[in-house]
Amino acid sequence: MDHLPTTEAAVTALRTIAAEYAREIEVSHDIGADQTSRRSAAGVGVTIDPDGSLPHEAYVEFGGLPRLSVRLYPDDDALITVEGIDCxxxxxxxxxxxxxxxxxxxxxxxxxxxxxxxFLIVPLPGDRTHREYMPTLSLTPWLNGRVR
Known part of the structure; x- marks a missing residue:
């Protein structure tokens, strides 16, 4: 598993995946404490965190089915949405x-x-899985085709 030390490294990895799977990709960046979603208390015009770092958040949307988007947070985690299911x-x-x-x-x-x-089950390396509860009404045709 590659270590992705920055948001930009993760965006680069996602661009590579988009090319491998012939998917369109759209990326938007929010840079600065006053722009990122988890730092709304930073105040207007405050761009750096108290430790002097410049937080960088990115939103990545892939074209095609399944609908998939990724919000990369500056805190080394992400929110991935698959067909409307937030992970x-x-x-x-x-x-x-x-x-x-x-x-x-x-x-x-x-x-x-x-x-x-x-539950949406997504296999990960090392015999791990991500498991996310799905409301019954959220079953899209793509998700319905993967019911076991």
Whole structure:
């Protein structure tokens, strides 16, 4: 697993994945404490954190199906949204593997009969998985085609 020390390194990795899978990619950047979503208390015009660092957040949206977007936070984590299902707190180093798993069709929806429920399961390296609860009404055609 590659270590992605910065938001820009993660964006570069996602651009590479987009090229590998022939996907369009759109990237927007928010740089500065007054621009990033988790630092709204920084105040207007305050661009650096108290430690002197310049926080960098990026939003990446892939074209095609499944609909997939990634919000990379300056705190070494990400929010990945697959077909409207939010998968929060993904480690930045796991983002490329997560995206590849979805694009390689390894992600699936596990249906549970009792109590009823559905979960998006995304395999990650090292025999790990990310498991996210899905509201029943959120089943899109892409997700419905992956129910096990």
């Amino acid at each position: 929060p707190d993904i480690a930045r180093d796991d983002v490329p593997a997560f995206v590849r798993s979805v694009f390689d069709d390894r992600a699936f929806v596990k249906a549970r009969r009792f109590p009823p429920g559905r």
